[in-house]
Amino acid sequence: xxxxxxxxxxxxxxxxxxxxxxxxxxxxxxxxxxxxxxxxxxxxxxxxxxxxxxxxxxxxxxxxxxxxxxxxxxxxxxxxxxxxxxxxxxxxxxxxxxxxxxxxxxxxxxxxxxxxxxxxxxxxxxxxxxxxxxxxxxxxxxxxxxxxxxxxxxxxxxxxxxxxxxxxxxxxxxxxxxxxxxxxxxxxxxxxxxxxxxxxxxxxxxxxxxxxxxxxxxxxxxxxxxxxxxxxxxxxxxxxxxxxxxxxxxxxxxxxxxxxxxxxxxxxxxxxxxxxxxxxxxxxxxx
Amino acid sequence: xxxxxxxxxxxxxxxxxxxxxxxxxxxxxxxxxxxxxxxxxxxxxxxxxxxxxxxxxxxxxxxxxxxxxxxxxxxxxxxxxxxxxxxxxxxxxxxxxxxxxxxxxxxxxxxxxxxxxxxxxxxxxxxxxxxxxxxxxxxxxxxxxxxxxxxxxxxxxxxxxxxxxxxxxxxxxxxxxxxxxxxxxxxxxxxxxxxxxxxxxxxxxxxxxxxxxxxxxxxxxxxxxxxxxxxxxxxxxxxxxxxxxxxxxxxxxxxxxxxxxxxxxxxxxxxxxxxxxxxxxxxxxxxxxxxxxxxxxxxxxxxxxxxxxxxxxxxxxxxxxxxxxxxxxxxxxxx
Numbered sequence: 001x002x003x004x005x006x007x008x009x010x011x012x013x014x015x016x017x018x019x020x021x022x023x024x025x026x027x028x029x030x031x032x033x034x035x036x037x038x039x040x041x042x043x044x045x046x047x048x049x050x051x052x053x054x055x056x057x058x059x060x061x062x063x064x065x066x067x068x069x070x071x072x073x074x075x076x077x078x079x080x081x082x083x084x085x086x087x088x089x090x091x092x093x094x095x096x097x098x099x100x101x102x103x104x105x106x107x108x109x110x111x112x113x114x115x116x117x118x119x120x121x122x123x124x125x126x127x128x129x130x131x132x133x134x135x136x137x138x139x140x141x142x143x144x145x146x147x148x149x150x151x152x153x154x155x156x157x158x159x160x161x162x163x164x165x166x167x168x169x170x171x172x173x174x175x176x177x178x179x180x181x182x183x184x185x186x187x188x189x190x191x192x193x194x195x196x197x198x199x200x201x202x203x204x205x206x207x208x209x210x211x212x213x214x215x216x217x218x219x220x221x222x223x224x225x226x227x228x229x230x231x232x233x234x235x236x237x238x239x240x241x242x243x244x245x246x247x248x249x250x251x252x253x254x255x256x257x258x259x260x261x262x263x264x265x266x267x268x269x270x271x272x273x274x275x276x277x278x279x280x281x282x283x284x285x286x287x
Numbered sequence: 288x289x290x291x292x293x294x295x296x297x298x299x300x301x302x303x304x305x306x307x308x309x310x311x312x313x314x315x316x317x318x319x320x321x322x323x324x325x326x327x328x329x330x331x332x333x334x335x336x337x338x339x340x341x342x343x344x345x346x347x348x349x350x351x352x353x354x355x356x357x358x359x360x361x362x363x364x365x366x367x368x369x370x371x372x373x374x375x376x377x378x379x380x381x382x383x384x385x386x387x388x389x390x391x392x393x394x395x396x397x398x399x400x401x402x403x404x405x406x407x408x409x410x411x412x413x414x415x416x417x418x419x420x421x422x423x424x425x426x427x428x429x430x431x432x433x434x435x436x437x438x439x440x441x442x443x444x445x446x447x448x449x450x451x452x453x454x455x456x457x458x459x460x461x462x463x464x465x466x467x468x469x470x471x472x473x474x475x476x477x478x479x480x481x482x483x484x485x486x487x488x489x490x491x492x493x494x495x496x497x498x499x500x501x502x503x504x505x506x507x508x509x510x511x512x513x514x515x516x517x518x519x520x521x522x523x524x525x526x527x528x529x530x531x532x533x534x535x536x537x538x539x540x541x542x543x544x545x546x547x548x549x550x551x552x553x554x555x556x557x558x559x560x561x562x563x564x565x566x567x568x569x570x571x572x573x574x575x576x577x578x579x580x581x582x583x584x585x586x587x588x589x590x591x592x593x594x595x596x597x598x599x600x601x602x603x604x605x606x607x608x609x610x611x612x613x614x615x616x617x618x619x620x621x622x
Contacts, residue, residue: 035409083586097352098352098542099590101539101542102586105539108578109579109582225414263418270396273403
């Protein structure tokens with residue numbers, strides 16, 4: 001029973017991280033209509049930058065948060081202007097997507113060249129662990145849960161309820177109409193990019209104490225994408241629920257196997273695609 | 288008018304003859320000069336050409352970005368290795384069976400995956416590549432696990448044993464030629480044309496009565512056949528298999544090959560595959576920066592020449608033709 005509760009909490013926490021990443025996918029698809037294959041690498045970059053700020057520059061928590069926000073925002077804007085801007089009017093519609101694949105290679109290799117191959121260690125955000133009976137849970141999982149709930153609900157409210165959310169999504173629905181109505185399209189797209197890098201960067205930092213800072217962190221992206229598809233790509237709700245499901249499946253699969261965890265997730269993905277091609281939680285059936 | 292047409296035909300055959308002669312000269316010079324090391328590199332480049340043709344079919348003709356080429360390469364490779372080593376099936380037959388097995392698996396996967404559109408398909412294929420890598424690396428009974436699969440029997444076709452790299456080189460040249468020819472043929476069939484229609488405008492294609500779903504499934508299966516042939520050849524040429532031959536990175540390098548040459552061009556795929564395999568050998572000093580260079584070249588390719596090398600050649604040709612036409616029109620109006 002204790003292992004079950006432990007697996008559930010770990011699964012939920014990882015599910016939150018996957019949910020944040022798949023929200024990143026959905027936000028970019030909603031604001032410019034392309035998929036970003038470099039999500040995982042931005043996430044990893046967040047962990048590496050946090051390592052430099054905390055371990056090498058020895059910043060205090062508040063100084064860290066401020067400088068990290070600035071750094072992530074700059075990365076977001078640079079990412080937008082290098083990877084998306086030059087190809088946005090390319091006659092080959094897949095050019096911007098392929099570009100993000102290139103970006104993923106560049107970021108991960110740049111990290112390897114700057115910080116080296118060896119996994120780096122970041123101390124936990126909140127040290128210690130909670131003991132409930134025989135159950136021991138690292139505080140880091142609790143921190144991830146709190147961060148996840150806050151970020152996910154903020155993004156959900158922003159995009160589904162607030163007026164600003166509609167403006168942020170207007171560019172992809174009708175670029176021309178949005179411009180005519182006076183929406184500063186470039187600004188809204190830049191804001192989306194910055195939001196995404198902030199979300200990903202800080203989740204990278206929170207996950208780092210559990211998994212070390214290494215290039216393997218980029219592998220989270222595929223699982224979060226699986227989550228987004230399982231849940232249904234059309235809606236934020238689907239992406240969130242699907243990703244949390246993936247986190248739980250991954251955690252519970254530790255009962256059976258340790259090497260085929262990924263195969264479990266993608267097996268689920270294939271089954272969902274066969275039964276409900278639009279995802280489990282999508283609102284509308286058909287196309 | 289007639290003489291004009293004759294002249295055009297003459298010029299065309301002249302060009303083809305020139306190209307054939309050029310390839311022949313390169314092959315002859317290469318085989319007389321090369322040592323085993325060069326044969327190893329060029330042979331693997333030729334095998335990658337076949338895999339790149341598979342992606343060219345999916346991505347260039349069909350607009351489906353697939354990273355699952357390595358999956359089918361792996362299935363082909365491990366299937367033929369097991370059939371020929373464990374079950375002692377003759378190698379030429381085992382390659383055929385491996386291709387059949389891979390096509391069957393591709394069919395089952397295609398039923399699920401081709402329902403997804405555009406980038407969703409691409410991501411699902413990444414998932415597939417990751418699963419297959421996990422299985423190749425860990426499933427000991429069929430793949431030998433992390434130690435790899437050694438002592439795959441040598442290929443024997445019609446009594447000829449392919450035991451040295453020179454023989455392999457000639458065999459691979461023939462196979463690449465046949466593969467390229469068949470791909471060009473597919474481009475001109477109903478399947479190729481409906482595929483291009485789907486790529487350019489799915490709704491318009493549907494309204495013309497094209498069955499999108501089945502066209503995509505057939506294409507996926509054909510592409511998997513190319514991939515599994517490449518994999519099976521790797522198995523018999525190297526006589527050793529490891530899961531590291533079928534990683535996601537290899538899939539990305541196929542993507543670079545196809546894009547460098549020109550996404551929708553058979554010659555382009557061949558050119559791209561040869562360049563991407565050979566260039567790292569020429570610049571061995573930069574080995575540790577190779578992936579970074581890959582990444583930068585992908586972005587640069589997309590920004591500056593999204594249609595690749597053959598696209599640039601085509602646009603130059605087009606310009607020259609337009610100049611000629613202009614000149615001719617001037618001559619007509621003057622005379």
